[in-house]
Each structure stands twice: as C-alpha cells, then as structure tokens.
Amino acid sequence: MKLIMAVVQDQDSNRLMSALVDNNFRSTKLATTGGFLKSGNTTFMIGVEDVRVNKCLQIIRDNCKSRDQLMAPISPMGGNADSYIPYPVEVSVGGATVFVLPIDQFHQF
Amino acid sequence: MKLIMAVVQDQDSNRLMSALVDNNFRSTKLATTGGFLKSGNTTFMIGVEDVRVNKCLQIIRDNCKSRDQLMAPISPMGGNADSYIPYPVEVSVGGATVFVLPIDQFHQF
Amino acid sequence: MKLIMAVVQDQDSNRLMSALVDNNFRSTKLATTGGFLKSGNTTFMIGVEDVRVNKCLQIIRDNCKSRDQLMAPISPMGGNADSYIPYPVEVSVGGATVFVLPIDQFHQF
Ligand code: NI
Ligand code: NI
Ligand code: NI
Numbered sequence: 610m611k612l613i614m615a616v617v618q619d620q621d622s623n624r625l626m627s628a629l630v631d632n633n634f635r636s637t638k639l640a641t642t643g644g645f646l647k648s649g650n651t652t653f654m655i656g657v658e659d660v661r662v663n664k665c666l667q668i669i670r671d672n673c674k675s676r677d678q679l680m681a682p683i684s685p686m687g688g689n690a691d692s693y694i695p696y697p698v699e700v701s702v703g704g705a706t707v708f709v710l711p712i713d714q715f716h717q718f
Numbered sequence: 719m720k721l722i723m724a725v726v727q728d729q730d731s732n733r734l735m736s737a738l739v740d741n742n743f744r745s746t747k748l749a750t751t752g753g754f755l756k757s758g759n760t761t762f763m764i765g766v767e768d769v770r771v772n773k774c775l776q777i778i779r780d781n782c783k784s785r786d787q788l789m790a791p792i793s794p795m796g797g798n799a800d801s802y803i804p805y806p807v808e809v810s811v812g813g814a815t816v817f818v819l820p821i822d823q824f825h826q827f
Numbered sequence: 828m829k830l831i832m833a834v835v836q837d838q839d840s841n842r843l844m845s846a847l848v849d850n851n852f853r854s855t856k857l858a859t860t861g862g863f864l865k866s867g868n869t870t871f872m873i874g875v876e877d878v879r880v881n882k883c884l885q886i887i888r889d890n891c892k893s894r895d896q897l898m899a900p901i902s903p904m905g906g907n908a909d910s911y912i913p914y915p916v917e918v919s920v921g922g923a924t925v926f927v928l929p930i931d932q933f934h935q936f
Contacts (some may be wrong), residue, residue, distance in 0.1 A: 611931060612723070612817050614830070614872070615857050635815070637759060640749045640858045642803050650855060652872070654723070654761070656815065666934060674936040706853070706874065708830050709932035713720060714818035716775060718783040720833070721926050744924070746834050746868060749858045763832070763870070765924065822829060823927035825884060827892040 611657050612710040613665055619649040621673040621703055628668050629655065662709060675704035719824040720766050722774055728758040729780040733796040737777050738764065771818060784813035829875050830928040831883055837867040839891040839921055846886050847873065880927060893922035 617625055622638070629636050639652040657665045679697045726734055738745050748761040765798040766774045791799070835843055840856070847854050857870040875883045897915045 610817075612819065613817075616872070637761065639761065652855065652857065654725070656817065662932075666932075670934075670936040677776075705936040706855075706932075707911075707936065708828075708874065708930050708933040709934075710819060710830065710928060711931050712817050713820050714771075714775075716779075716814075716816040716818075718779040718814040718816065721928065731925065745872065746924075761866065763834070785918075817926060821926050823880075823884075823925075824931050825888075825923075825925040825927075827888040827923040827925065 610712050610715040611659060611662050613653070613655040613657055613662070613669075615653045615655065615669050615673075615707045615708065616650050616706040617653065617669070617673040617702055618705075619651055622651040622653075623713055625653065625669065625672040629653075629665075630673050632660070632664065632668060632697075634665055634668070643702050645667050656715060666707065666709075669705050673705040675701055678702045719821050720768060720771050721772070721819040721821050722762070722764040722766055722778075723819065724762045724764065724782075724818045725759050726762065726778070726782040727812055728760055730812055730814075731760040734762065734778065734781040737781050738762075738774075741773065741777060743770070743774055743777070765824060775816065775818075778814050778816055782812050782814040784810055787811045797812050828879050828930050830930050831871070831873040831875055831880070832889075832926045832928065833871045833873065833887050833891075834868050834924045835871065835887070835891040836921055837869055839923075840869040843871065843887065843890040846890050847871075847883075850882065850886060851885040852879070852883055852886070874933060884925065884927075887923050887925055891921050891923040893918060893919055896920045 615625075626636070626638070634655055634657065636653045636655040639654060653669075655665060677699045678701075680700050681697055724734075735745070735747070743764055743766065744764045745764040748763060762778075764774060786808045787810075789807055789809050833843075840902060844854070844856070848930060852873055852875065854871045854873040871887075895917045896919075898918050899915055
C-alpha cells in the first residue's frame with residue numbers, strides 16, 4: 610500500500626473525486642488554505658494498493674493538470690480604464706502537487 | 719517514531735481524543751470532508767514511539783471500530799408513508815482507516 | 828525529496844509562511860484543530876529537496892520555537908479579585924512538532 614497526498618485546485622476537486630470513485634479508489638479530503646497552488650486548494654489523501662499507484666497518478670494528472678484557459682475580459686468596476694484589457698486572455702489554471710508515501714501498516718477497523 | 723494518520727467518523731472523534739490523552743498520546747486533528755467513510759469524518763495525526771504503535775492502534779480500534787447500531791424509526795415528515803419503516807433498523811456506524819507511516823526525523827522546537 | 832509536516836501555533840503561522848516563501852520553499856496549510864499544542868494550530872505540508880531539509884527545519888525553529896512571553900495583567904471582569912494577578916506574568920507561547928517523512932515519488936502535473 611501507498612498513501613498518496615495530492616494537493617489540487619478547488620475547481621478540479623469535484624471532478625477528481627468523481628473519477629476516483631468511478632475507479633474504486635478510496636480517498637478523504639483535507640481542508641487546505643493556499644500554498645503550493647495559487648488559488649484555493651484541497652488535499653486528497655488516497656490509500657492505494659502498490660499495483661494501482663500508476664493508475665491513480667494518471668487519474669490525478671488527467672483531471673488536474675495545469676493548462677491554459679481563455680478568460681473573458683472583465684469590465685473594470687468604477688473605472689481605471691488604463692488597465693482594462695478588452696480581449697480574452699490566456700491564464701494558467703489547475704495543477705497538482707503529488708506525494709507518494711510509503712506506509713508501514715494499513716488497517717481498517 | 720511513527721506517524722499514524724487515522725480517519726475516523728465525527729461521532730467517535732471526541733471519545734478517541736479523550737482516550738488518546740488518557741494514554742499520553744499526543745495528536746492533532748485535521749478537518750476533513752467525506753471520503754473513506756460515509757458521513758463527516760476527522761483525521762487524527764498521532765506521533766507515536768515505535769514500541770507504543772500497537773497500543774495506539776488498539777485504542778483507535780476500541781473507540782472507532784465499525785459496529786451495528788439500532789436506529790429508532792423516524793416519522794416521515796410530510797408523508798410518503800410508503801417508505802416509512804415503523805420499527806428500529808440496524809445501521810452500521812463508526813469505522814476507521816489507519817495508515818502507519820515511517821518517519822525520517824522527529825523534532826519538537 | 829522529503830515531505831515535512833509541521834504543526835505550529837496559529838500566532839506563528841503567518842510569519843512562518845512568509846519565511847518559507849522568502850526562501851523558496853513551497854508549502855500548503857492544513858486546517859487543524861487543537862492537539863499537539865495548546866491553542867489553535869496550523870499544519871504545514873512542505874515538499875523539500877533532501878539537501879534543503881536542514882535549512883527548512885532551521886526556518887521552522889527560528890519562527891516557531893517555544894519561548895516565554897510577558898503577558899500584561901487582565902482586569903477580572905465582574906470581580907473575583909482573589910484570583911487577580913496585578914503584575915505581568917510569563918507564559919510559554921509557540922512551539923512546533925515536526926515530522927520529516929520519506930517519499931517514494933514526487934510529481935507536479
Ligand atoms: Ni505497500
Ligand atoms: Ni522510529
Ligand atoms: Ni528524496
């Protein structure tokens with residue numbers, strides 16, 4: 610068994626949880642605040658049999674990997690038209706920081 | 719030293735904390751949301767000397783293990799009498815998912 | 828790589844976060860509730876290259892170590908003058924409990 614700790618962005622959290630459940634991975638979520646990733650994030654703790662570690666990593670990458678996204682321009686509230694960008698901009702979203710930890714014992718009571 | 723990560727149900731959390739304190743185990747609780755166990759849960763991080771790991775696991779099992787509980791029937795609000803079960807039913811409560819992690823270094827500052 | 832889990836008091840949390848950022852350590856904070864340390868606390872998860880573990884531990888110790896602090900006397904609300912101590916008292920604040928965990932794999936997606 611391994612314990613996978615994965616820090617992912619909040620916006621990818623529900624999709625990752627669904628994908629883990631669909632693939633019979635059991636996880637728990639820890640409430641986390643800022644840090645590795647820019648906006649709000651969530652840490653998943655996932656107990657994984659050794660032979661399924663790669664599958665789990667693939668699911669995390671597929672659902673959370675850093676990618677560019679077009680963001681519609683937002684009208685500046687109350688002015689400062691100087692800094693207004695009147696066309697969509699590409700921003701980087703998502704991303705995951707993943708630790709695979711060895712474990713000495715695993716128990717379910 | 720080992721680091722024990724134990725995910726337990728909220729309803730067993732206070733009792734486990736008391737039992738750990740009574741036995742001189744030092745722990746901290748992480749706020750967790752759903753996952754390994756059906757209802758709300760809490761993750762305990764417990765730093766344990768190697769010779770006391772079994773004692774700690776026994777305390778977790780004694781206070782959190784999955785067990786059946788009789789639940790009194792609840793009158794259906796606003797009807798749907800079809801699904802009303804007018805006698806106590808047995809439900810499974812509790813349960814713990816426990817990881818014992820090796821550690822390289824332990825410090826208290 | 829190592830994963831450092833550090834439980835520190837809330838009052839030292841912001842200062843530690845700044846010091847970690849200044850030194851290019853990447854961390855995430857877990858919301859924690861009581862336990863190892865008396866008042867509210869925060870758990871930092873920090874991914875650290877092996878050669879920088881000592882530097883990281885030094886930063887945690889410098890910003891969080893247990894120390895005595897003079898506390899101004901507080902006038903008792905609504906009386907009980909018997910227990911009122913009319914001079915500053917020394918109280919112990921801070922402190923950190925730190926686990927350095929080995930990791931099998933580290934990924935950023
Ligand atoms: Ni294994
Ligand atoms: Ni040890
Ligand atoms: Ni390493």
